[in-house]
Structures are given as C-alpha cells and as structure tokens.
Amino acid sequence: MSHKIHIKNMVCNRCIEAVEEELKKLDLSPIAMELGEVVLEQEVSGEKKEVLKAGLQKRGFELLEDKNSQIIEQIKNIIISNVHHRSEPMKVNYSTLLEEEIGRDYTYLSSLFSSVEGVTIERFVIMQKLEKVKELLIYDELNLSQISYQLGYSSVQHLSNQFKKATGMSPSDFKQNQQNARKPLDQAGF
Numbered sequence: 001m002s003h004k005i006h007i008k009n010m011v012c013n014r015c016i017e018a019v020e021e022e023l024k025k026l027d028l029s030p031i032a033m034e035l036g037e038v039v040l041e042q043e044v045s046g047e048k049k050e051v052l053k054a055g056l057q058k059r060g061f062e063l064l065e066d067k068n069s070q071i072i073e074q075i076k077n078i079i080i081s082n083v084h085h086r087s088e089p090m091k092v093n094y095s096t097l098l099e100e101e102i103g104r105d106y107t108y109l110s111s112l113f114s115s116v117e118g119v120t121i122e123r124f125v126i127m128q129k130l131e132k133v134k135e136l137l138i139y140d141e142l143n144l145s146q147i148s149y150q151l152g153y154s155s156v157q158h159l160s161n162q163f164k165k166a167t168g169m170s171p172s173d174f175k176q177n178q179q180n181a182r183k184p185l186d187q188a189g190f
Contacts, residue, residue: 008062036077090152
C-alpha cells in the first residue's frame, strides 16, 4: 500500500531533485513526486524516518507530520505552482482552485492559513505575483503590459499600484535599480 509524505519548502524542480537524492540515500524509491509531496511504496518509520528528517533539514526542507502543516504547505505549493510555473496567462480564482485541489471549504483554508502564517491567502498570492513581476522585469523579455496580462492583472495601472505599495517603488524604478534582491519563493510575502 502506498504512503504519502509531505515536505515543507519543496517549491521547485530542483527541490524535487534534492528530495529524490535524500530518498535514494535510504533506498527509498518514490512512486510519484510533485511540489511538497512524495508518494512512496510503503511507510517510512523508525530510524529511517529520523535519518530522512535530518537529511531533508540539512537541505532546507522539513518533513510535515501535522495535518494542518500539510494543508498549509499544499496551499503554498498550489499558489507557487500557479504563479511561477505556468506558461499560459493566469486567470485563476484561488478560492475555487484551493477548494477543488484540497477538498476543503475555502473559509476553513483561509482561516487556518491566516492563523498559522500571519498573512491572508490573498496577501500570499499578491506577494508571489510581485516576486514573479520582479523576475520578469529583471529578465527583460516582456514589457509591463505583457507582464500584467501574463499574471492576470486587470490593468498595468493595477499591477503598478500594487507593486509600488509593496516595494516602495514603481516597476520601472525597480528595473533600473536591479540590486533589489528577490526573495526565495517559500519566503515571499513574509
């Protein structure tokens, strides 16, 4: 019977590869892997579990055993995946998406997320989008209008206002002053 484990801070493809390396050290073969989640053939217990926890921690990950922590990590991974890893323009209703993906009422998810993380889901989405805006501005492949469309903003003005409110500068000022460090995805919004 397969067993699912949840891992905090597993937010990109390189993270998946790093987790897979830790599993291989323990001769654990995942059946499936995606952001924040690994499916194994059997449950990991005892000494192997402790070694896995330690190996993951050294790489900046955390094995999540608490159900609420797992739900919060799922929420983060769904949002990060939709903001940072999609190629088509974003037209996402996050409350509906999260309800469908997690199978829980959005009011419950929102309350849990806010109480544990200290920010709302909406604020976390905005901060993720703004980190993506910074990335796209630095890469200089799209203009602000294209970035606005790509990230599902209603207008360039809306994006610019949100960006300035969060960073204290306009997108064009940010672009000119590129030493503004981007934040790691798992810390954006905090």
